[in-house]
Amino acid sequence: MGRSSAFFAVVALLLAPGLPSARAAQQGGGAAPAMLDYEVFKARVQPILMAPRKGNARCVSCHATGGGNSYLEPLPAGSTTYTEDQTRRNFERVARLVAPGEPLKSLLLLNPLAEEAGGSHWHGGGKHWQSQNDAEWQALAAWVKTRADAPAASASAARPVAAPAPPPASPLDYDAFKARVQPILMASRKGNARCVSCHATGGGNSYLEPLPSGSTTYTEDQTRRNFDRVTRLVAPGEPLKSLLLLNPLAEEAGGSHWHGGGKHWQSQNDAEWQTLAAWVRGTR
Incomplete structure (x- = not known):
């Protein structure tokens, strides 16, 4: 259905107390x-x-x-x-x-x-x-x-499926996204490109704003738009049903089997993965 590298696995995993093996x-x-x-x-x-x-x-x-x-x-x-x-x-x-x-x-x-x-x-x-x-x-x-x-x-x-109702306000924390999640999406990757390098190009798999020329940070308005898009890759409360956490996670650690940009996290114990999981769960 397309050449997008970020598609996106829905794996029906239930989140047990703690992190599953x-x-x-x-x-x-x-x-x-x-x-x-x-x-x-x-x-x-x-x-x-x-x-x-x-x-x-x-x-x-x-x-x-x-x-x-x-x-x-x-x-x-x-x-x-x-x-x-x-x-x-x-x-x-x-x-x-x-x-x-x-x-x-x-x-x-x-x-x-x-x-x-x-x-x-x-x-x-x-x-x-x-x-x-x-x-x-x-x-x-x-x-x-x-x-x-x-x-x-x-x-x-x-029967035809009814058109979806307008989405409710996101249960995810914007300030936590701005302070802790967005920096992960901009961080350097050893052996791989940064998330922002592939997912801010305007193609079919873009969920980040293009960075202004010469800039290394996003404006407040851009961060808001990034938040709105990134939340579409998240199932609130369920890290292991959230594409943002599944696609870059190694398959043997419970991740999806595809991600064109490589696997950034080899374990669910990786500090970045844990930060994203805490955001998805709503914990601080």
């Missing part, structure tokens, strides 16, 4: 597929990810290249379909982009959806759906809302 985090991440219907994925969802896009590349063209934002298997040479084993692996990865039961919290549905229709403001591959009433969007929403032990489709699942 990498093994526990990985076991938690495997729970999401069991809540979603594999047969519906195979019959209705995967074909959407392979469908031609007028004016845009197919999802599979960008998200099966093996890069940081890949969640689909590369197609065998000369093939236009996936094997059963590949489809199973696709299902497991795509499930990480889904919040079961909640289409409007599922990156698979948000990123390619027009912002004015309730979608995210980023997607390097363009916006495929201008409305939540689009037939493809509706098919994905029905899959997300249907548990594996429920009928694969229902009349209620086929």
Whole structure:
């Protein structure tokens, strides 16, 4: 669905008291597929990810290249379909982009959806759906809302999804963001680029303002806008459901398996990761 390097894994992990071990985090991440219907994925969802896009590349063209934002298997040479084993692996990865039961919290549905229709403001591959009433969007929403032990489709699942209500005020602390979080996003990275180097370029994965020429700090207005955008990468109270913390975290430590900018934190005990987690939890 695009070349954005920051997409964004939704891993269904429940936050236990203290920090879970990498093994526990990985076991938690495997729970999401069991809540979603594999047969519906195979019959209705995967074909959407392979469908031609007028004016845009197919999802599979960008998200099966093996890069940081890949969640689909590369197609065998000369093939236009996936094997059963590949489809199973696709299902497991795509499930990480889904919040079961909640289409409007599922990156698979948000990123390619027009912002004015309730979608995210980023997607390097363009916006495929201008409305939540689009037939493809509706098919994905029905899959997300249907548990594996429920009928694969229902009349209620086929109804158009109501437009989202205006978002409530953020429960996240702006002053803590300004003092402790934003500096992390601007910090130097040994062997990797700074977050601001890739995520403030104006592309599909930008969530930071471009720095003024010659400046090393943000203005108050820019910081406010950064706060508004970065909070979209956070599930308040749940660090292990927050993309801001998952994507740059090593997979063996419970992070996502993709991040084009490399893995900045090898452990959840890293001081920066702990700072971000405290902000997400609302602790001081």
